[in-house]
Amino acid sequence: MTKKLLFAFVGGLLLTIGTVSAQFSRPISVGAGAGATISLTDLANVESKFAFYGEADYLITPFISVGLHGEKGTLGGHGYESEFENRYYAGNLNGKVRLGQFLGHKDNYSQYNIGASTLSKIVSNIYVGAGAGLVKNRIKHHIDPIYLDAITNQGGELADDLVEVHFVVPLNVGVDIPFGRTLYGPQWAINVNYQHTLTTNDNLDGIKNKNNDQYGFVSVGIKYALFNRK
Structure with a gap:
């Protein structure tokens, strides 16, 4: 039964990829933006820090994309007379699927793009996504001896190496707000995104304890479609 449901889902997705594709130029979009990070680590008191990003996406359909995302920022937190900063x-x-892929828009994308309302375009570009990548930590921290004792008693330890690379899984939810209309799709978009990054290592704050660390990144950016016919 599970296999049948999986095949049915994949088949349905492939069918939807075939719609809303006529007159679509499959552009590559590039974007950049900035925002605030929120660390979810062993030091409970969160400090909002700054981060910025750059990205490039290839649109398989008007509403499904795969892309590369690069990010640089700072994470911070404090508690128990201790603190850390991770640059x-x-x-x-990553891949993203937008709501418009499932809304049954016209097969001819040019007709949809010209006739659709602004609200329809915004709703159609609400998306969810997931990916896989790496993070490189550069950590400075001060740990109070009392807290250090508590970590040791729970079987944890302080990280000896404060420069470390490990695997992460980013999860995204957001919206592209398109503008600059062309016959084959919008030229520009404002992007609002929340990325929640799951790590495979409990070391975003330099403290290795029971649970793997996580962090959030709220951002606003601008996107531009390359090679989009006008």
Whole structure:
């Protein structure tokens, strides 16, 4: 039964990829933006820090894309007379699926793009996504001896190496707000995104304890479609 459901889902997705594709130029979009990070680590008190990103996406259909995302920023937190700062680098390969892929728009994308309302375009470009990548930590921290004892008692330890690379899984939810209409799709878009990054290592803050660390990144950016016919 599970296999049948999986095949049915994949088959349905392939059928939807065939719609809303006529007159679509499959552009590559590039974008950049900035925002605030939120660390979810062993030090409970969160400090919002700054990060910025650059990305490139290839649109398989008007509403499905695969892309590369690069990010540089800072994570911070404090608690128990301790604090840390992580000036990190991250990169990932990701995919996004937008709501418009499932809304039954016209087969001819040019007709849809010209006739659709602004609200319809915004709703159609709400998306979810996931990916896989790496993060490089560069950590400075001060740990109070009392907290250090508590970590040791729980079987944890302080990281000896404060420069480390490990695997991450970014999860995204957001919206592209298109503008600059052309016959084959919007030329520009404002992007609002929340990325929640799951790590495979409990070391975003330099403290290795029970649970793997995580962090969030709220951002606003601008996107531009390359090679989009006008």
